[in-house]
Amino acid sequence: MYKQFEAWRKDGTWDRLLDGLRWQVRQLTREAEPTAGVIDSQSVRRGSKRGATTATTPASK
Structure with a gap:
């Protein structure tokens, strides 16, 4: 089926x-x-540095 x-x-x-x-x-x-x-604005990705930085920065405890 998947091949079709x-x-x-x-x-x-x-x-x-x-x-x-x-x-x-x-x-x-x-x-x-x-x-x-x-x-x-929720469905469009922004290219801002803050968004990119926050996504890769570990959460503080």
């Missing part, structure tokens, strides 16, 4: 299948193509 999935993933069949299903579901309730997108 891997073959579909490599040749793009899996992506086409998911795109087709997404399009069909969206048509039931709204336009097939999205007209807007939203990005909030």
Whole structure:
């Protein structure tokens, strides 16, 4: 089963299948193509030094 999935993933069949299903579901309730997108500060990584430093610094006791 996994070999079939891997073959579909490599040749793009899996992506086409998911795109087709997404399009069909969206048509039931709204336009097939999205007209807007939203990005909030929680879902976008920041490249600040403080964030990188804090992530690698051990917690103090």
